Amino acid sequence: MIDLDETDRAILAALGRDATQSAGALARDLGLSQPACWRRIRRLEDTGVIRGRRLVLDAAALGFGVTVFLGIKLATKGLVSLEDFERAATAIPEVQTVQHVLGMFDYRLRITARDIADFERILRRRVMTLPGVGQVEANVLLSEERRPGPL
Structure with missing residues (x-):
């Protein structure tokens, strides 16, 4: 288990809302430098906290009712x-x-x-x-x- 600080939690919450945003945009929103934000995201991925990013499709719009x-x-x-x-x-x-x-x-x-x-x-x-x-x-x-x- 990894220790998460408030910044890590803020990164996870922001990516949970929109996983497509860049590390640069995320860094600006959280008041971090882009490299520091990228390193944190990478650490969260490397430790298995972030296990991927998913695309959410609308089943009904695709004909699955x-x-x-x-x-x-x-x-x-x-x-x-x-x-x-x-x-x-x-x-x-x-x-x-x-x-x-x-x-x-x-x-x-x-x-x-x-x-x-x-x-x-x-x-x-x-x-x-x-x-x-x-x-x-x-x-x-x-x-x-x-x-x-x-x-």
Whole structure:
């Protein structure tokens, strides 16, 4: 774990709002020199605090109108079956996240599809053929009030 000071936190907050801004612009906003700001950003990247920068796309604008969360309970369990399932699930392009969870299900998948018919196709042809799949429960996302953002 790395010790973060107020300047580090300010850099993370600013990049969390807009990761496209340059070190120079960020430095001006925070009252730092450009080289000092760049060194801090580099240190945050090198220590793994910043693990990348992402582009946020609007799913609906791209024609993806349905998001479904699937709870999946594996029929068989073991290290090999977990790894096989994870590898196969992450290879499905419509699967946005694969979460290994504790509770009623073993995994939770977030799937984005064009519509319900498209989701059914993904479910039948891709998800139900994953190694070890037993019980499956689907929850369709109706609305999302807060999107994941910076910590």
